[in-house]
Amino acid sequence: MIAVIDYGMGNLRSVSKALESVGAETKVTNSPEDIKSAEAIVLPGVGAFCRGMENLEQLGLSPAILESIKNNKPFLGICLGLQLLFTESEEHGVSKGLGILKGSVKKFAPNVKIPHMGWNQIKLNTTDLFDGIPDNSYFYFDHSYYVEPKDKNTVIAVTQYGKDFVSAVNKDNIWGVQFHPEKSSDLGLKILKNFVELTRS
Amino acid sequence: MLAKRIIPCLDVKDGRVVKGINFINLKDAGDPVETASTYSKEGADELVYLDITASVEKRSAMLEIVAKTAEKVFIPLTVGGGIRNLEDIRLLLKSGADKVSINTAAIENPNLIKESAEEFGSQCIVVAIDAKKMISQLNTRKLTHPQTRTSSWEVYTYGGRKPTGVDAVEWAKQAEKLGAGEILLTSMDKDGTKDGYDLQLTRAISEAVNIPVIASGGAGNLAHLEEALTKGKADAVLAASIFHYGEFSIQDAKKYLRDKGIIVRI
Numbered sequence: 001m002i003a004v005i006d007y008g009m010g011n012l013r014s015v016s017k018a019l020e021s022v023g024a025e026t027k028v029t030n031s032p033e034d035i036k037s038a039e040a041i042v043l044p045g046v047g048a049f050c051r052g053m054e055n056l057e058q059l060g061l062s063p064a065i066l067e068s069i070k071n072n073k074p075f076l077g078i079c080l081g082l083q084l085l086f087t088e089s090e091e092h093g094v095s096k097g098l099g100i101l102k103g104s105v106k107k108f109a110p111n112v113k114i115p116h117m118g119w120n121q122i123k124l125n126t127t128d129l130f131d132g133i134p135d136n137s138y139f140y141f142d143h144s145y146y147v148e149p150k151d152k153n154t155v156i157a158v159t160q161y162g163k164d165f166v167s168a169v170n171k172d173n174i175w176g177v178q179f180h181p182e183k184s185s186d187l188g189l190k191i192l193k194n195f196v197e198l199t200r201s
Numbered sequence: 202m203l204a205k206r207i208i209p210c211l212d213v214k215d216g217r218v219v220k221g222i223n224f225i226n227l228k229d230a231g232d233p234v235e236t237a238s239t240y241s242k243e244g245a246d247e248l249v250y251l252d253i254t255a256s257v258e259k260r261s262a263m264l265e266i267v268a269k270t271a272e273k274v275f276i277p278l279t280v281g282g283g284i285r286n287l288e289d290i291r292l293l294l295k296s297g298a299d300k301v302s303i304n305t306a307a308i309e310n311p312n313l314i315k316e317s318a319e320e321f322g323s324q325c326i327v328v329a330i331d332a333k334k335m336i337s338q339l340n341t342r343k344l345t346h347p348q349t350r351t352s353s354w355e356v357y358t359y360g361g362r363k364p365t366g367v368d369a370v371e372w373a374k375q376a377e378k379l380g381a382g383e384i385l386l387t388s389m390d391k392d393g394t395k396d397g398y399d400l401q402l403t404r405a406i407s408e409a410v411n412i413p414v415i416a417s418g419g420a421g422n423l424a425h426l427e428e429a430l431t432k433g434k435a436d437a438v439l440a441a442s443i444f445h446y447g448e449f450s451i452q453d454a455k456k457y458l459r460d461k462g463i464i465v466r467i
Contacts, residue, residue: 119206
């Protein structure tokens with residue numbers, strides 16, 4: 001079972017339905033026990049970073065997430081779920097994140113329209129998550145902030161919007177994507193399928 | 202590079218897709234979930250459902266359609282029509298909508314934009330503006346805006362029935378300030394005419410704000426889409442009848458735009 005974490009941050013139905021459409025069994029949950037017993041974890045989410053972090057803390061989910069990641073359970077962060085992995089965000093002053101990956105979350109400079117909304121290409125470093133995905137494929141983005149990892153080796157895709165920003169990361173059992181695979185049609189579903197297969201291997 | 206988006210709009214009444222001509226005469230054009238699924242397969246970049254029933258009793262029908270769509274169709278879905286408050290927005294997002302578009306309620310209570318953006322994030326709050334050109338000779342109302350523009354457009358609410366006295370460009374700027382993540386701009390003069398988008402209006406709004414603008418109203422052929430994206434400086438184009446009745450497919454539109462040098466997702 002893949003736990004899709006419900007912490008009050010947006011459209012979870014699409015994420016769980018998209019995972020189910022590629023053969024996964026999912027449970028949308030806000031229970032730490034479910035997270036601990038799941039084979040893999042997906043942290044989706046849209047909206048404000050500080051609100052997301054507050055909700056994770058209030059629901060007591062942060063320790064369960066940290067423990068699962070430590071136990072090498074496959075983890076996929078989507079959009080805000082990717083950003084929350086990092087040390088801190090400059091959204092609304094400085095907000096602390098889960099701190100699993102070192103780095104910060106920054107706002108796009110106003111030389112481009114904000115939010116970065118729509119379909120944009122990803123330049124890939126081939127990894128297991130992107131198996132079968134052609135370089136420069138389009139995915140759906142909808143965000144105003146992006147991650148800046150300290151460890152550049154974790155970057156597995158970048159996207160051009162005013163400048164190159166990091167659109168996907170990987171470290172050990174942790175994957176994170178800034179775009180929405182659950183909203184990116186067939187290629188998005190392919191990425192979710194790859195993740196599901198990673199959880200089985 | 203960020204691609205320009207092509208967005209089919211499905212006007213939904215009593216659970217069926219219809220398309221209004223100048224907001225009045227309606228024709229039945231099919232089942233929303235099937236239509237949405239077909240558009241997604243054809244390469245539509247997003248979908249918009251506009252609930253034109255919008256009566257309180259029928260709201261649940263829309264929520265069901267949204268939920269069914271979210272199970273089958275994996276591209277972004279915006280839902281608008283009859284949204285009055287935070288609870289309406291919460292229910293739609295929970296059912297599977299990715300964005301909601303607010304029109305009348307935003308004008309009547311601009312704070313709703315701020316509250317909903319804070320609650321759910323700017324990225325899912327679309328402010329829909331129905332605008333009509335003010336013709337100076339016939340102009341009995343004075344709109345407040347800087348005197349640097351020669352044209353002005355007035356915002357209408359209640360599906361284009363009620364003039365508000367609000368200047369569309371100033372309203373777009375205010376909506377952005379309050380936290381809107383996108384503007385869905387419909388020209389009432391052009392809607393249903395098939396003789397092209399209001400390029401002047403689209404450009405005026407696109408240049409006034411730093412959030413994406415979707416042009417709507419007037420698409421009759423593929424050159425109209427191109428004009429809205431180039432001369433009108435829109436980030437996306439919304440169209441209904443040219444796609445609904447099979448005159449052009451989404452792929453036709455994208456190939457045409459690509460050949461004109463516009464970046465699209467094919």
